[in-house]
Amino acid sequence: MNRLEALRNAVGELLDKVEGVIALRNKSGHVAPHLFREREELNGLGLSPKYPLPATLRLIQNEYPEAKLGIVCRGCEERGLIEMAKRNQVELGNVTVIGLACTADEAEECRCAKPYPSVLVDAHVGERTEPVPDRVAEELRQKEVAERLSFWRSQFDKCIKCYACRNACPQCFCPECTLEEELWVERGRVPPPFPSFHLIRAMHTAGKCVGCRECELSCPAHIPMTALYALIRQEMGEMFGYEPGVDLEDQPPLVLPMEVEI
Amino acid sequence: MEYRNVLTTCPYCGTGCALYLQVLDGSVVGTLPVKGHPISEGALCIKGWNAHGFIHHADRLTKPLIREQGQFREAGWDEAYNLIADRFSSFKSDFGPDSLAVLSSAKCTNEENYLLQKFTRAFLGTNNVDHCARL
Ligand code: SF4
Ligand code: SF4
Ligand code: SF4
Numbered sequence: 001m002n003r004l005e006a007l008r009n010a011v012g013e014l015l016d017k018v019e020g021v022i023a024l025r026n027k028s029g030h031v032a033p034h035l036f037r038e039r040e041e042l043n044g045l046g047l048s049p050k051y052p053l054p055a056t057l058r059l060i061q062n063e064y065p066e067a068k069l070g071i072v073c074r075g076c077e078e079r080g081l082i083e084m085a086k087r088n089q090v091e092l093g094n095v096t097v098i099g100l101a102c103t104a105d106e107a108e109e110c111r112c113a114k115p116y117p118s119v120l121v122d123a124h125v126g127e128r129t130e131p132v133p134d135r136v137a138e139e140l141r142q143k144e145v146a147e148r149l150s151f152w153r154s155q156f157d158k159c160i161k162c163y164a165c166r167n168a169c170p171q172c173f174c175p176e177c178t179l180e181e182e183l184w185v186e187r188g189r190v191p192p193p194f195p196s197f198h199l200i201r202a203m204h205t206a207g208k209c210v211g212c213r214e215c216e217l218s219c220p221a222h223i224p225m226t227a228l229y230a231l232i233r234q235e236m237g238e239m240f241g242y243e244p245g246v247d248l249e250d251q252p253p254l255v256l257p258m259e260v261e262i
Numbered sequence: 263m264e265y266r267n268v269l270t271t272c273p274y275c276g277t278g279c280a281l282y283l284q285v286l287d288g289s290v291v292g293t294l295p296v297k298g299h300p301i302s303e304g305a306l307c308i309k310g311w312n313a314h315g316f317i318h319h320a321d322r323l324t325k326p327l328i329r330e331q332g333q334f335r336e337a338g339w340d341e342a343y344n345l346i347a348d349r350f351s352s353f354k355s356d357f358g359p360d361s362l363a364v365l366s367s368a369k370c371t372n373e374e375n376y377l378l379q380k381f382t383r384a385f386l387g388t389n390n391v392d393h394c395a396r397l
Binding site: 019020022025027028030031032033034035037049051056059060063064067160161162163164167168217218219220 | 263264265266267269280282284286287291292294295296297298299304305306307308311
């Protein structure tokens with residue numbers, strides 16, 4: 001049985017127990033998030049390219065907080081759900097998760113540290129594959145500060161300030177976004193000020209960025225920004241022992257009081 | 263409880279980026295880019311990302327308005343079209359066809375733009391036709 005058939009069976013079984021399952025639908029040759037309500041719709045079930053399904057869950061739960069729902073999650077989407085649940089963006093009590101392991105090729109393309117879900121999952125689809133190191137981040141780590149600075153300057157100079165990185169990110173949910181404040185980001189100026197625009201975003205997603213790469217995939221300028229976020233994630237791990245998307249009980253360091261003497 | 267995505271083309275310029283309108287219970291609540299699309303390749307500009315904004319906007323005009331003595335009043339479509347046709351005809355006969363000009367839009371399809379220039383040149387009888395994408 002191939003992955004798509006296995007997923008179709010898993011979603012079909014779950015549909016008997018919940019009101020709807022959030023997964024991808026293939027229609028007119030393109031794939032998008034969809035709320036499946038009936039088994040008959042499952043002919044159109046899709047696998048890839050991935051979309052941030054946890055953001056769809058948030059949207060539906062906003063209107064239907066009590067609904068019993070299912071959701072198909074890849075590794076990064078499960079990590080995202082965990083961070084969103086900690087910040088009251090989703091409520092996992094009524095949610096059943098079908099885990100979908102990514103193929104080796106998909107993991108390679110995403111430079112993914114954990115290409116399969118394992119924490120919230122009630123049913124598994126697909127075989128686990130090996131993690132892939134973020135080579136872009138590793139190369140940058142070896143470089144001198146001045147070299148890194150010039151690398152990011154040349155990348156961020158390409159920015160057209162479309163806000164896709166923020167819009168696509170399931171972890172960016174503030175009703176008032178600092179990136180729209182005149183004080184930090186002057187209106188009408190493109191590219192946006194270096195490095196504040198991009199560092200504000202990097203700092204604001206620290207501790208919740210789970211490396212799903214939705215930001216990077218939506219960037220018309222092809223800026224490899226998740227390499228920067230991966231480096232921050234690594235630093236946070238070393239400094240605070242915190243890894244986003246791993247454990248629902250772990251509190252992110254930005255919401256904890258510091259226990260060191262100043 | 264119904265959530266789906268409707269594939270469409272961005273209305274804001276002539277590039278033709280594809281986008282999904284996110285529809286929850288019949289209301290358009292957001293936009294998503296279309297990954298793997300041959301034109302937009304999963305990206306959108308800031309206008310495309312906000313393409314859902316005007317659909318249910320309170321300021322959106324849904325009925326024709328006719329201005330009389332400096333005041334707008336709502337009118338039916340037949341009345342509005344009749345008024346436009348009358349004015350076009352009277353301007354054309356009183357001042358000649360070059361007193362008229364038509365401005366088309368990058369938001370229209372190729373076919374609509376073709377029709378509009380045909381209407382302008384063949385029916386109104388002037389070459390005064392332009393479009394907003396010249397900006
Ligand atoms: S990889 Fe990008 S889109 Fe994904 S959580 Fe991190 S910042 Fe957000
Ligand atoms: S960039 Fe910062 S302020 Fe803006 S939505 Fe993301 S986390 Fe919130
Ligand atoms: S998606 Fe890319 S181009 Fe758009 S604002 Fe973000 S970094 Fe800039």
